[in-house]
Amino acid sequence: MPPATAPIAPRRPPAAPAPPPRRAKLLSGLGSWSDRRAELTLGALACAVLVLIGLMVVFVFSKAWPSFWHNGFAWFGGGGDVDRQLDNIYNGPSRPSEYVYKLHAWPLLYGTALTTIAGVVIGLVTALLAAVFIVEFAPSPIRRLLEPVVRLLAAVPSVVYGLIGLLVIIPFVNNHLIGEGRKESVAYVVQLNGSGLIVAIVILSIMITPIMISIIVDALRSVPQGWTEGAAALGVNRWRAMWTISVRSVRPAIVAAAVLATARALGEAIMLSMVSGSRGFAPNPLDGLTFLFEPVRPLAATIVDHSEGLSVTPFAQTLYAFAAVLLVSSILLSLGGWAAKRPLARWSAR
Amino acid sequence: MDEVTSTAHRAAAVPPPVRRIVLDDQPTVVTPGANGNGNGNGTRTPAVRFAASDTAARERMRVEELTIAYAGRVAVRDVTLPVRQGEVLSLIGPSGCGKTTLLRSLNRLTELTPTATRGGRIALDGQDVDELDVTLLRRRVAMVFQQPNPFPMSIFDNVAYGLREQGTKRPGKRDLAPRVEEALRRAGLWDEVADDLGRPALRLSGGQQQRLCIARALAVEPEVLLLDEPCSALDPRSTQTIEDLIVRLRAEVAVVIVTHNLQQAFRVADHVAFMYLGELVEYGPAADVFGNPRARRTREYVSGSFG
Ligand SMILES: Nc1ncnc2c1ncn2[C@@H]1O[C@H](COP(=O)(O)OP(=O)(O)O)[C@@H](O)[C@H]1O
Ligand SMILES: [Mg+2]
Numbered sequence: 001m002p003p004a005t006a007p008i009a010p011r012r013p014p015a016a017p018a019p020p021p022r023r024a025k026l027l028s029g030l031g032s033w034s035d036r037r038a039e040l041t042l043g044a045l046a047c048a049v050l051v052l053i054g055l056m057v058v059f060v061f062s063k064a065w066p067s068f069w070h071n072g073f074a075w076f077g078g079g080g081d082v083d084r085q086l087d088n089i090y091n092g093p094s095r096p097s098e099y100v101y102k103l104h105a106w107p108l109l110y111g112t113a114l115t116t117i118a119g120v121v122i123g124l125v126t127a128l129l130a131a132v133f134i135v136e137f138a139p140s141p142i143r144r145l146l147e148p149v150v151r152l153l154a155a156v157p158s159v160v161y162g163l164i165g166l167l168v169i170i171p172f173v174n175n176h177l178i179g180e181g182r183k184e185s186v187a188y189v190v191q192l193n194g195s196g197l198i199v200a201i202v203i204l205s206i207m208i209t210p211i212m213i214s215i216i217v218d219a220l221r222s223v224p225q226g227w228t229e230g231a232a233a234l235g236v237n238r239w240r241a242m243w244t245i246s247v248r249s250v251r252p253a254i255v256a257a258a259v260l261a262t263a264r265a266l267g268e269a270i271m272l273s274m275v276s277g278s279r280g281f282a283p284n285p286l287d288g289l290t291f292l293f294e295p296v297r298p299l300a301a302t303i304v305d306h307s308e309g310l311s312v313t314p315f316a317q318t319l320y321a322f323a324a325v326l327l328v329s330s331i332l333l334s335l336g337g338w339a340a341k342r343p344l345a346r347w348s349a350r
Numbered sequence: 351m352d353e354v355t356s357t358a359h360r361a362a363a364v365p366p367p368v369r370r371i372v373l374d375d376q377p378t379v380v381t382p383g384a385n386g387n388g389n390g391n392g393t394r395t396p397a398v399r400f401a402a403s404d405t406a407a408r409e410r411m412r413v414e415e416l417t418i419a420y421a422g423r424v425a426v427r428d429v430t431l432p433v434r435q436g437e438v439l440s441l442i443g444p445s446g447c448g449k450t451t452l453l454r455s456l457n458r459l460t461e462l463t464p465t466a467t468r469g470g471r472i473a474l475d476g477q478d479v480d481e482l483d484v485t486l487l488r489r490r491v492a493m494v495f496q497q498p499n500p501f502p503m504s505i506f507d508n509v510a511y512g513l514r515e516q517g518t519k520r521p522g523k524r525d526l527a528p529r530v531e532e533a534l535r536r537a538g539l540w541d542e543v544a545d546d547l548g549r550p551a552l553r554l555s556g557g558q559q560q561r562l563c564i565a566r567a568l569a570v571e572p573e574v575l576l577l578d579e580p581c582s583a584l585d586p587r588s589t590q591t592i593e594d595l596i597v598r599l600r601a602e603v604a605v606v607i608v609t610h611n612l613q614q615a616f617r618v619a620d621h622v623a624f625m626y627l628g629e630l631v632e633y634g635p636a637a638d639v640f641g642n643p644r645a646r647r648t649r650e651y652v653s654g655s656f657g
Contacts, residue, residue, distance in 0.1 A: 226499030230563070233459060233495075234512040234570060235488035244515065249502045347502040347550050 060327055063320035070101035075321070078106035082280035086306065090315045099314040107282040109325070111296035114197065114283070115272065116265040119204035124258050126205065127212035128247070134213070135220040136242050147217070154210035162271035165203045170194040170275060178293050186290055190281055197283050198292040200276040204268060208261040215260070219253030220246055249348075252341045259337035263330055266300065273301035299326055410435045410574055410604045411456060411491070416470035418451050418460060425451045427628040428470070433574060435604040438596060440619030440636070442609060444651070448628040449608040450496070453576050456606065457491035458484055474574070489516065492572035496579045498559035500551035500566070505543050508551045508562055509533050512570040529569060537565035538595050557588020564595065568603075575599065577607040581614065593618050612652065616640055624648045 068075055085103050092100030134146055174194025183192045223246045231241035247254075277295020280302070285291050297305070299322045309315040411433035418426040426448040433439055433456075441449045451460065458479060460466045472479045479487050489512070500508050506523075509530040514520055530547070534540040539561040543549065551562055560580055567575060577596070581589040596605055596618045609615050615622055615636070622639040624632045624647070632639055632648040643649040 224499070226495060226497055227501055229459070229462065230495065230499040230501065230566075231511070231515075232462060233457065233488055233493040234515065234566070235485040236512075236515045237485060240515060244511070245501055347504075348552065 057327060057331075060320055060324045063317055064324040065317075066099075066314065067101055067103065067318045067321035068324075071103055075103060075105055076109065077104050078282065079104040082107045086280070086302075086315070086318070089318055090306075090309050090312055092312075092314060094312075096313070101314055101318070103318060103321075105322070105325075107280045108297060108299050108302055108322070110282045111197075111276070111280075112266065112298035112300070112329075115200050115204055115276065115296065115298050116262060118201045119208060119265050120258060120262050122201065123205040123209040123212060123261055124254070127209045127216055127257065127261075128254065130209070130213050131216035131220055132242055132247065134217050136238060136246075150210045150213050150217075154214055156207075158207055158268055158271040159274075161203050161207050162274035165199055165271070165275035166195075169199055169203065173199055173293070182290050182293070186287065186294070190279065190294055192290075192293050192295075193277070194293075195275050195277040196293045196295045197276070200272055200296060200298075203271060203275055204265055207268070207271065208264050211264070212257040212261050215253055215257040216250065219250035223249055252344050252348075255337055255340045255344070259333055262333055266326060266329055266333070268298075269300035269304040272298050273305050276301060278305055408434045408436060410475060412471075412473045412476075413452070413456070414471045414473070416452065416455065416468070416472060418448070418455055418466060418468050420451075420463065421465040422467075425628055426455070426625075429625075429630040431623055431630060431633060433604050433606055434621075435573070436601060437620035438600050438605045438607060438618050439621045439623065440607050440609060440615040441623050441625060442612060442615050442651070443625035443631075445610060447625045449610075449625055450578050452625070453578050453606060453608050454493070456574070456576055457488045457493055459488075459493060489570050490572055491574040491576065492567035492570060493576040494560070494563050494567050494578065494580050496582055498556055498563050498583065500554070500559050500562050502550070502552055504548045505534075505551050505554070505562060506530055506547040509565050509569050512566060516570065533565040533569035534562075536568050536595075536599070537561045538591055539565055555588070557584045557591065560584060560588065560592060561595070564592070568599075572603060574604045574606065577605065579608050579610065581609070581611070589614070612640075612654075624651060626651070 082103065082105060089100050089103065092098070130150075134143055134150075138146060171194060173196075174192075178192050178194065186192065227245050227249065228241050231245045232238070236244070276297055278297045278301060279295035280297055281295050283291050283294035283296055287294065303319050303322050306315070306319060310319065409432050413429055413431040413433070416426060416429045416431075417424060429452060431439075431452075441452065443449055451466075454460045455468060456472060456479075460468060461484070474482065474487065474490065501511060503511075506526075510523075510526045513526055513529060531540060531544075534543065539558060542558060543554075543562075551559065554562060560583075564575075564577075564580070581592055584592070593614065596607060599605055600620075607615075607618060619636045621634065622632075622636045623630055624639060624643075624645075626647050632643060632645045634644075638644075639648060640652055643652055
């Protein structure tokens with residue numbers, strides 16, 4: 001206890017605040033960026049992006065219009081050899097009133113759907129199993145090796161995959177998997193040379209799997225430990241807990257991964273043009289196994305394969321029509337992903 | 351009468367599992383019955399407690415010379431402890447003394463930690479838990495965690511989860527509904543959620559979530575219920591609800607509750623085990639441990655000098 005007589009120290013007057021240095025003023029200028037201003041700026045940016053996308057859609061469709069208009073719904077149908085039709089458009093008369101537009105694009109649309117859907121389905125299943133393995137079952141040395149490898153694979157340019165397909169896989173398929181008999185059986189319709197549907201699908205799925213693995217692994221990692229522990233405490237084994245709790249709770253990430261991979265598969269042009277056989281042919285499932293070796297050419301590959309023809313107006317308009325279809329597909333894809341994720345959000349915490 | 355039975359029981363019981371305290375002839379495992387724990391709860395008449403602890407079959411689990419280490423660092427050392435049906439056993443002690451570790455070892459959840467090693471025996475109904483199928487063991491010995499951890503699904507699916515995962519053939523919703531309702535009623539949550547069982551469990555309040563976790567554990571009809579500080583993240587009202595629930599459950603399942611809240615241990619426990627630095631310092635009826643602790647450590651802890 002202090003003695004009562006102790007003099008009370010006089011209170012110091014508060015020091016006058018030093019004038020703030022210049023830098024501080026600059027910084028505080030930034031700091032005074034109110035939420036409102038940030039909101040407005042970001043909102044404007046977002047709007048600009050939307051307007052840009054809108055303009056792009058309008059531009060592509062206005063260019064593509066003649067092709068759709070001349071063919072009507074038959075544009076989406078089959079009939080005739082689509083590659084010959086493309087040649088006719090390219091070689092048609094140069095007077096605008098005599099432009100040739102006739103096109104039945106079904107083989108290209110079918111080829112796009114076939115490669116994309118098969119590639120994504122195979123890739124997604126593989127990615128899911130691989131991610132589950134990496135997160136839950138891999139011994140840690142293997143895990144430590146696998147993860148960087150997966151990230152590396154996700155970054156390999158698609159043309160490299162195309163090259164490997166061209167130099168390694170196609171000769172292998174041609175020499176070992178397709179027998180002479182098989183080649184002869186369809187020789188009157190199409191030449192089989194190793195490149196074709198199965199090679200395209202396999203390389204496409206290899207190409208899109210790593211990014212899906214990465215996304216799903218990250219999501220599985222962030223599943224709260226309490227959930228898996230809670231399941232274990234109820235006598236559920238690791239494998240069941242993984243599927244019923246962890247994988248279930250990362251469904252939004254799985255959808256996101258699938259959407260991203262589908263977008264990449266839809267837009268993949270170079271690699272597919274190198275390994276798909278690049279023929280406007282619709283593989284026929286009735287051919288049995290031969291179906292897998294028949295050539296295709298998806299839309300994006302068709303565009304790169306024919307980009308030298310852009311100087312011919314009706315041909316350019318036809319290519320724009322392909323682009324328009326791809327654009328609409330990717331918009332529908334985003335909407336589909338959003339619609340698939342929406343009901344899942346309900347279960348997450350707030 | 352009182353004296354006779356307690357002597358008989360003492361004769362039948364194993365040596366007192368007290369460590370570190372040397373006492374001449376006083377038994378540490380005293381048959382409960384003579385003294386209540388003083389909170390005057392109507393449901394806990396001495397007669398009921400007496401009957402409950404009378405038969406030898408009452409001892410459901412037994413931990414013997416249990417030692418658990420994490421990567422060589424001992425967290426639980428040489429603990430011997432019985433777990434009886436029809437009473438609540440409370441583990442108390444300062445944080446880090448190994449309560450959670452001991453509790454998790456009872457249904458072999460410590461095996462989820464790769465660095466954990468275990469020595470000693472744990473028996474469920476006389477059978478070594480290591481010889482039991484871990485899945486079956488965990489169904490018989492259920493656990494509720496410190497942090498409420500409902501699964502990201504509906505209330506119904508949360509409670510039904512264990513039931514659905516039990517059999518090879520999945521029971522239909524129709525078969526599950528009565529069992530889900532029963533579990534929610536036992537956990538005292540039914541009235542609050544009955545109107546919409548399809549609601550996401552993660553939107554419930556913390557107290558409701560914890561009761562949902564208790565319902566989830568009860569749905570598989572365990573014989574032993576382990577609770578690890580179930581109220582540490584909850585408000586007083588939810589705590590009250592869960593304490594009432596524990597006292598009610600006592601008749602049907604053997605309850606082990608870890609708590610660092612002495613008041614709570616005093617309110618719900620029949621027997622109390624006090625742990626300190628991984629060792630079991632004192633075990634006995636709640637009234638004795640709180641009212642007349644034998645060890646100096648216990649006395650200090652109970653009177654609030656440390657911890
Ligand atoms: N998973 C773990 N890995 C390593 N050490 C752990 C682990 N869990 C607990 N421990 C250690 O074991 C001791 C006991 O912890 P715990 O059983 O959680 O105590 P309590 O529940 O009484 O607070 C502590 O020293 C803690 O650091
Ligand atoms: Mg603890």
